[in-house]
Amino acid sequence: MKSELIISGSCIGCGACVKICIRGHLAVGEDRRAREIDSPYYCFRCGHCESVCPKNAITLRGFEDEVQSPTILPPVQASSLAELYRYRRSQRWFDRSCTEDEIRSLISSIRYAPTAENSQAVEFAVIQERFDDFMRHCADILREGGHDHPRIGQFIDYVDGGMEGKNNPFTWEGRQILIAFSKVSTDAVIAMEELDLMATAMGQGGFHSRWILLASEDDPERFMSFFPEISEGLMAYAVFIIGHPRQKYRRTVPRNERRLVMM
Numbered sequence: 001m002k003s004e005l006i007i008s009g010s011c012i013g014c015g016a017c018v019k020i021c022i023r024g025h026l027a028v029g030e031d032r033r034a035r036e037i038d039s040p041y042y043c044f045r046c047g048h049c050e051s052v053c054p055k056n057a058i059t060l061r062g063f064e065d066e067v068q069s070p071t072i073l074p075p076v077q078a079s080s081l082a083e084l085y086r087y088r089r090s091q092r093w094f095d096r097s098c099t100e101d102e103i104r105s106l107i108s109s110i111r112y113a114p115t116a117e118n119s120q121a122v123e124f125a126v127i128q129e130r131f132d133d134f135m136r137h138c139a140d141i142l143r144e145g146g147h148d149h150p151r152i153g154q155f156i157d158y159v160d161g162g163m164e165g166k167n168n169p170f171t172w173e174g175r176q177i178l179i180a181f182s183k184v185s186t187d188a189v190i191a192m193e194e195l196d197l198m199a200t201a202m203g204q205g206g207f208h209s210r211w212i213l214l215a216s217e218d219d220p221e222r223f224m225s226f227f228p229e230i231s232e233g234l235m236a237y238a239v240f241i242i243g244h245p246r247q248k249y250r251r252t253v254p255r256n257e258r259r260l261v262m263m
């Protein structure tokens, strides 16, 4: 059995970690100490046992030097979060791109985004220096997709015309494209949405690109050939054009209530 945890001598055998573990990976022995046990399911390093332990006796192996914070109260009030949702707008007009430090800080902030089976298998690419190459790559794929949406035709014409002019029909003034790759589509989508909100809170912003994602859907293998450094088995499931917005919005705008069916 592979040991995933370090359980210290401060354990009092209360059993809270055993109860919270959905993988049956823990037990309290006759010595009143928690220990890892073989179970049909492997420990997926969710960290719930570490989080509930009243004695801080459990540490995920590999994170021994990382100090964890108390989580008794949510650090953001619901009203503040709701206001952030209302405040956030898609941004297509930019003063400048983000710095590498800003991008790294955003990526680091969303390391807590949930993933299926806690795989944490979400990787990102930032396209900036090879922006024009990537536009040509997307246009070549979409050209063969036989789409009849006018926006796609407009984009292909823009690329074929040498990308002259200010507004790229897919990225507008954006010159920095963030792409999230994962095995399960929701992993990338959740991570990118968390990143979007964090960017908003940090004064950056952007918009999610449906059209670039369409190129990935049309021909995943060809699309991925642009990203040889992304791990095998991952696919692009979320695309976000990012930068420092220059458009200031003065007020929130109304939105429809979402339909809800109670069953």
Ligand code: SF4
Residues within 6 Å of the ligand: 007, 010, 011, 012, 013, 014, 015, 016, 017, 018, 028, 033, 034, 052, 053, 054, 055, 056, 057, 058
């Ligand atoms: S929750 Fe902590 S103190 Fe309680 S049994 Fe598990 S390791 Fe020991």
Ligand code: SF4
Residues within 6 Å of the ligand: 004, 020, 021, 022, 023, 024, 025, 026, 042, 043, 044, 045, 046, 047, 048, 049, 050
């Ligand atoms: S990390 Fe998660 S799966 Fe592993 S022992 Fe702790 S609670 Fe169970």
